[in-house]
Amino acid sequence: MTENDKILTLFTTRIRQMILQYKETKKENAELYEMVDARDNEIKQLKQQLEQAQNDYRSLKTARMLEIGDGDIEESKRKIASMIRDVNKCITLLSGK
Numbered sequence: 001m002t003e004n005d006k007i008l009t010l011f012t013t014r015i016r017q018m019i020l021q022y023k024e025t026k027k028e029n030a031e032l033y034e035m036v037d038a039r040d041n042e043i044k045q046l047k048q049q050l051e052q053a054q055n056d057y058r059s060l061k062t063a064r065m066l067e068i069g070d071g072d073i074e075e076s077k078r079k080i081a082s083m084i085r086d087v088n089k090c091i092t093l094l095s096g097k
Contacts (some may be wrong), residue, residue, distance in 0.1 A: 065079060
């Protein structure tokens with residue numbers, strides 16, 4: 001085997017190694033993109049759950065504020081009247097009168 005043949009064989013071997021390494025890197029990159037997509041979907045789902053939980057909490061808080069028990073009817077009426085006054089004040093401020 002001549003010196004040129006040895007160099008050519010070594011070059012060919014290195015090229016094959018680079019091609020294999022490229023394929024492995026490409027596969028790993030695809031797997032990482034899949035992981036990122038999965039995480040993005042999970043984050044999106046968790047954000048939706050958080051938003052739903054916050055909406056539920058606000059609804060429960062409002063319901064609790066308006067909760068009417070045996071002796072709470074008068075208190076509830078006062079709370080509702082107070083909320084109506086607040087809304088009327090806001091409407092007055094917004095209308096510029």
